[in-house]
Amino acid sequence: MSSVMGSGSASTTDALIGYREEVADLQQRIKNRRLQVFGLYGTSIAVPLTALTWVAVKVLFWLHVDTPSVINGAFGGSFAFFVIATLVQLYIEFVDGGSWQDSRTPLKKLRLDLELAEERRILEARRMTPPTLERQASYKERIPGEIARLRNESRHYRRVHLFMQWLLFFSSAGITGVTAWYDPPQPGKGALIGLGFTVTVVTAAAGYFKPRERAFNLQQTADSMEQHATALELGIAPYGEAEERVNLESFATTVERLRADQRMREQQLDQPQQGQHEVI
Structure with a gap:
């Protein structure tokens, strides 16, 4: 009898752990996806902003003289970095279905999946409450x-x-x-x-x-x-x-x-x- 009760308790624990793992996995996927979307949009916006800032610095500080090579090198390197980063992320996101786990997946869908997983976990935990x-x-x-x-x-x-x-x-x-x-x-x-x-x-x-x-x-x-x-x-x-x-x-x-x-x-x-x- 005690072995049966122990087996039931273990299965209940394993089921609750499984739901928690599902919720934790979705939470991590949402964090990763948020960073992916931020990087994709952030570098895309940073490209024109870097160019505009470069021009603004030239106009404000060195309008009638040549801009120092250090300044040009810093802005040029930043501009090239953001362009390359944008192209790489676009390739990873859209080519061949994407290389990221949740490529082309809206954050809204992942949040909905998380809410449903949380609801399943709560219902099962209530049904199997110790x-x-x-x-x-x-x-x-x-x-x-x-x-x-x-x-x-x-x-x-x-x-x-x-x-x-x-x-x-x-x-x-x-x-x-x-x-x-x-x-x-x-x-x-x-x-x-x-x-x-x-x-x-x-x-x-x-x-x-x-x-x-x-x-x-x-x-x-x-x-x-x-x-x-x-x-x-x-x-x-x-x-x-x-x-x-x-x-x-x-x-x-x-x-x-x-x-x-x-x-x-x-x-x-x-x-x-x-x-x-x-x-x-």
């Missing part, structure tokens, strides 16, 4: 992955914040240096305009997206979740009950509360400053 205790135990095993995800996002926003800060440092120092070096004739005036524009954009982006605050919140949530996961593993307070079911239920409730708090903080960061004060 007992509550097993679901709570499985939930506990997923928490380390969630902690790792939060920490990865925290590191990402921390790097974005550091990049913005260093860009501000160098751009601000560059403005002072170019002002002191030039009187400023061209190209010093153009460099000052570019540096000032960079400082303004980076300052505005840092104030709007708040990468430092996002990194702090994500790291704080990850640390709290890890603390509760360790307490559950060691059987210490607040998970010192004799019954495993009670500890798992309390753990799942606490982690979901931490995740809800994290989502609330993210929403507050996405709101304007006045809206944040009203929410708080």
Whole structure:
């Protein structure tokens, strides 16, 4: 009897894993297809933009003199690269049915396939739902992955914040240096305009997206979740009950509360400053 139950549980697990693999495969195909479409359209647009920028730089900075060979080489190389990249991608996309896995496949169709796969997975999971205790135990095993995800996002926003800060440092120092070096004739005036524009954009982006605050919140949530996961593993307070079911239920409730708090903080960061004060 136990072997029959074990066989049924294994088949249920294998079926759910199969649906998850199908969903993960479609998600990866959508990411790949999005990059393919972006590259195809991006390089096609970059070809005329590079040519127009080349002409604009010539008119603005070297209208009555020859353009330096370094500038011509940079723009010429970029133009040739985008032309070759466009031709290669067009060949891969359209010749002989395409060499990409989803050549000529609209992203809308892949998203629809993903929605259908998700729906099949949900229906099957609902039909083969395991007992509550097993679901709570499985939930506990997923928490380390969630902690790792939060920490990865925290590191990402921390790097974005550091990049913005260093860009501000160098751009601000560059403005002072170019002002002191030039009187400023061209190209010093153009460099000052570019540096000032960079400082303004980076300052505005840092104030709007708040990468430092996002990194702090994500790291704080990850640390709290890890603390509760360790307490559950060691059987210490607040998970010192004799019954495993009670500890798992309390753990799942606490982690979901931490995740809800994290989502609330993210929403507050996405709101304007006045809206944040009203929410708080």
